[in-house]
Amino acid sequence: MLLLSLVVYITAYFGMVVSSILFITYFANRKNIRDPIAKKFPFVSFIVPVYNEEKVIVETIKSISAINYPKNKYEIIIVDDGSTDNTYKEAKKLESAMIKVFRKENGGCASALNYGITHARGELIARSDSDTILSKDSLIKMIGYFEKEKVMAVTSSMNVKNHGGFIQKLQWSEYVLGIFLRKLFDLNNSLYVIPGPLSIFRKSFFDKYGGFDETCVTEDTEMGMRIQSHDYLVKNSLNASVYTIIPETFSSLLKQRIRWYTGFFHNSCDYKHLYNPRRKTNLSLFFLPAALISIFLSFFAFGVFAYYNIRGIIKYFIKLSVTGISFDDMIRNFSFKKIFELFLDYLTSPYVFFLVFGIISVLILILMSKYYSREKRGLFSTCFIFFIVYPFFHVFTWATAFIYFIIGKKQKWGLREYRRGVFIS
Amino acid sequence: MEYLSLKGIGERFKYIRKLNKYMKTIKKPVKNFPKSGENYDFNKYAAAFGLATLIFLLGILLGNYFIKEKISTINEMQDAVRLEVMSMELQNILFQERLCSDPIIPLEGKLEDITSKITLMENRLGKDNKQVLEIKKYYSLIEINHYLLMKDKKEKCELDYSLVLFFYSNEDNVLESEKQGYVLDNLKGKYTSEKIKVYSFDKDLDLDIITTLISVYNVTMIPTMIINGEKLEGFHEKDEVEMLIV
Numbered sequence: 228m229l230l231l232s233l234v235v236y237i238t239a240y241f242g243m244v245v246s247s248i249l250f251i252t253y254f255a256n257r258k259n260i261r262d263p264i265a266k267k268f269p270f271v272s273f274i275v276p277v278y279n280e281e282k283v284i285v286e287t288i289k290s291i292s293a294i295n296y297p298k299n300k301y302e303i304i305i306v307d308d309g310s311t312d313n314t315y316k317e318a319k320k321l322e323s324a325m326i327k328v329f330r331k332e333n334g335g336c337a338s339a340l341n342y343g344i345t346h347a348r349g350e351l352i353a354r355s356d357s358d359t360i361l362s363k364d365s366l367i368k369m370i371g372y373f374e375k376e377k378v379m380a381v382t383s384s385m386n387v388k389n390h391g392g393f394i395q396k397l398q399w400s401e402y403v404l405g406i407f408l409r410k411l412f413d414l415n416n417s418l419y420v421i422p423g424p425l426s427i428f429r430k431s432f433f434d435k436y437g438g439f440d441e442t443c444v445t446e447d448t449e450m451g452m453r454i455q456s457h458d459y460l461v462k463n464s465l466n467a468s469v470y471t472i473i474p475e476t477f478s479s480l481l482k483q484r485i486r487w488y489t490g491f492f493h494n495s496c497d498y499k500h501l502y503n504p505r506r507k508t509n510l511s512l513f514f515l516p517a518a519l520i521s522i523f524l525s526f527f528a529f530g531v532f533a534y535y536n537i538r539g540i541i542k543y544f545i546k547l548s549v550t551g552i553s554f555d556d557m558i559r560n561f562s563f564k565k566i567f568e569l570f571l572d573y574l575t576s577p578y579v580f581f582l583v584f585g586i587i588s589v590l591i592l593i594l595m596s597k598y599y600s601r602e603k604r605g606l607f608s609t610c611f612i613f614f615i616v617y618p619f620f621h622v623f624t625w626a627t628a629f630i631y632f633i634i635g636k637k638q639k640w641g642l643r644e645y646r647r648g649v650f651i652s
Numbered sequence: 653m654e655y656l657s658l659k660g661i662g663e664r665f666k667y668i669r670k671l672n673k674y675m676k677t678i679k680k681p682v683k684n685f686p687k688s689g690e691n692y693d694f695n696k697y698a699a700a701f702g703l704a705t706l707i708f709l710l711g712i713l714l715g716n717y718f719i720k721e722k723i724s725t726i727n728e729m730q731d732a733v734r735l736e737v738m739s740m741e742l743q744n745i746l747f748q749e750r751l752c753s754d755p756i757i758p759l760e761g762k763l764e765d766i767t768s769k770i771t772l773m774e775n776r777l778g779k780d781n782k783q784v785l786e787i788k789k790y791y792s793l794i795e796i797n798h799y800l801l802m803k804d805k806k807e808k809c810e811l812d813y814s815l816v817l818f819f820y821s822n823e824d825n826v827l828e829s830e831k832q833g834y835v836l837d838n839l840k841g842k843y844t845s846e847k848i849k850v851y852s853f854d855k856d857l858d859l860d861i862i863t864t865l866i867s868v869y870n871v872t873m874i875p876t877m878i879i880n881g882e883k884l885e886g887f888h889e890k891d892e893v894e895m896l897i898v
Contacts, residue, residue, distance in 0.1 A: 239711065243704035251700050513697070542830070549831045550838040550890060568772075577715025584707065 234531045238524050239581035245517055246588045249411050253595075256414045260599070262464045263371035271301040271366065271427070272349030276339030280357040281313045287357045288321050295363050301353075302327065306343045309333030336423075337439035337446040344430070344438050352428045358472040359424040360388060365467035369427050372462040379432045379459040380450070382409060382418065383425040384600050388470040393612065394480055397620065398473050400593060400613035403606065406465065407596035413463035417514035419451040419501075421461060424471040432459070445490025452498040455510055465599045481624065488628030489636075495519070522625050529622040586614060726783060729769055734790060736766070747801060752809035763798060764845075766791055779822050789859050795851045796861055802849055814897040817878040818852045819866065825874045828887040832875040835890045839897065848897055 253260075273291050277284055284305070291303050307315045307330040318328045331342050340354055351373065353366065369381045384406045390399045412418045421428075428450075436457060439446040454461055474480040495502070495515075502519075504512050590610070597606060770791060773784050803815060818836055820829035836850050853862050855874060865871075869878050873885040879896045 236708075236712075240704060240708050243707050244700060247700035247703040247707075248696065251696055251703070255696070545827070545831060546834040549834050577718050579718075580711040580714045584711065 231531055231535060234528050235578050235581060238528045239578075239584070241517075241520065241524055242581075242585055242588070245521070246584075248415075248513065249408075249592075252411050252414050260410065260414075260465065262368045262466055263374065265367055265370040266374065268297050268300050268370065269350040269373065270348065271296070271351045271353050271370075272343075272347035272430075273301065273303045273353045273355055274306060274340055274343030274347065275303065275355050275357055276306045276308055276336050276343065277310065277314055277318070277357045278308045278333070278339075279310045279312045279314060281310075281317050283357055284314055284317050285321065287355075287359070288318065288326060290360050291355065292326070293363060294361055294366050296366050298325070301325070301366075302347070302349065304329065304343045304346055306331065306339040308335070308339040335441055337441040337443070340446075341438035341441065344433055347430065350430060352430050352433065353425065354423060354428070355425050355469075356423045356471065360470045361425055362468040362470075365425060365464075365469055366427075368467040369425075369464045372464065373427070373429065375460070377460045378429070378462050379454045379457075380421050380426055380428045380461045382413075382421050382461065382463045383467040383469045384409075384463070384465050385422055385424050386468055386470050386600060386602065388472050389475065390604065390609070392475060394475055394477055395473055396609040396612045397616055398480070399609040400606065401617070402473070403596045403600075403602065403609075404589065404593050405596075406600050407592050409463045410465050410599070412514060413461070415509040415514060416460055417455075417508070417510040418461040418463055419455050419510060419515065420448050421451045421454075422447050425467065425469040443490065443493070444486050445494060448487075448491055448494045449497070452494055452501060455508075456498055456501055468600055481627075484624040485628045485631060488625055489632050492629065492632040522629075525618075525622050526626060526629075529618070589614075726773060726777075726787075729773075729787070736790075736794060748804075752805070763794065766794070785857065788854060788857055792853055792857060792859055792862060795853070796865070799849075799851045813846060814848045814880055816848065816850045816880075816897075817865070817869065818850055819855050819871050819874060819876045820852060821855045821874045823856050829875045832877070832887050835888070835893055836877075838890065839894060843897065 275287060275291070277287075280287070288303060288305065303326045305318045305326070305328045307318065307328065309330070309332045315328065315330050322328050327346065329342065329346060331339065334342075344352060351370075355361065365383055369383060372378050372381045385402060386406065387395065387399045387402050389395055409418060426447075432454065436453060440449045443449045451461060474483055500506075501511055502515050504516075506512075593606065593610060596602070770784070770788060773781070773787065777784050799815065799817070802813075805811060806813060806815065816836065818832065820833060822829075833852070836852075840848055840850055853865065855862065855866065855871070869876075869883065871883075875887065877884040877888070877893070879893070882896065884893075884896075
């Protein structure tokens, strides 16, 4: 019982410190949370790496062509990363002065992006994915940030296009939550992931410090950490909505998550100096260490929780083994009074305050995201699934990723999958 | 491919160099401390830790309040059980006079109620808790009282129900005891209290009357059941017990 209390108290206190910092950040900056209005319109090169996307490529190109931006101020570079279907042919049909289509041997997302950068003539490089739909004003909302010299990258507000099934609903809340969370990270200059669906970079950074890391499975985190470690800024636009397609099967979701999370551990090793508190930035003092601590605390809390609950489950199975499964018995034992008493027992547990506090904090973040990103779809079911199933999923994926990282299992890309998503630790 | 369409080694070489510029020159600084600490605001962290501590203390206070509330309900329960034992004794005397004429079985419902409360207390406070052990002693007294009354009633009025004495332990052979308990619970639910009455005793409870009971029935093993005077030692399957009861 003592162990249980200790773990609950440590986790709760940690959660409260994190919520307080986010809360204070919001109240100190609530006036400048909106995107700056763009005064200049620099030339932007969109780079879209594609692999076997013949069905969506035309739609993707059309979505980018339709954005609100001076037509002579941007170009679209499609890099076909050695597709085996008709992607190249389909894209080639739309080729024009503004749309350029290239083909190279298969080499991965990062290599396709680097290839695109060598052909880009823009001052800014916008990377986008083939399964992303951009809102019309997304680019113009993000451009304003580049008027500050130190800004090297700007991320967008990433939402989900296919929110239908259970697996998608499990992730949707996390994406929505990420929208506002990313802004709060940005306000602390602590954004260290630059996700794929739409983010804009200054080309001069690539010229000076190199392109995307082709040896790394999470080139988006690597790039974020690299920009941070050179003491430049990564900003986030709350209003630049982009809608991306997320994995729809459990196995693809699992693969994606494990790839992201092992990538995070590897990036953390490569950039371990970012964790040095002597840097005296919010990122080094708080946000990166907190990300790591939260992972290990969640393992610990889950372990204790499982230990106390698994005993109950084992007892129940022992009971079934001697009495047999009987439907009559279940009905006899079922009573609303019993359920009410059990509920009351949970409700008056000394830890319930911390649980309620945690749930409310996360709900506030989700509602803030909904408000700022003008999300119209109902979020009730996804929140419900999120609170009940996500903790198990979270611990399972992080634990697997951590084990893979420790034993040094190589993360395979499989067939090039350019799907990217939010990354919250 | 663009590379293949280039003419001459010179042009191809130039192209490769251009590509390599982006591939091979990733610069990962080993140590790079920003010169100014402009990003970091001490006051914000101080305020955040202060706020967190405040909320945390509030949570702990609330938790303590809930624990106190629970203990007081348990105390009330204990008092109620004490009262029950006394009234039970009196009722016992009253019932002796008109044992067969009255169809009501005294305190049957109360007994069930106290059982579930004790289970709840065991779950909340642990099985070794002093208060739990204390209340279990009272409960055992009521049980014995009730058992003697029902035994008397059964013989004198020639009624057809089974009386089961169940000796268990939370210390040795716990699994077998638990399993036997589940079987008896199941049967109790199936046949209702008109057909079967189960009285459970914790052998390790420091109570003289239980020691006496153990020596009267010569209980040497845990778990042991006395079903209508017949002794069953060790764990017995549901079907076996059911045969003896019906």
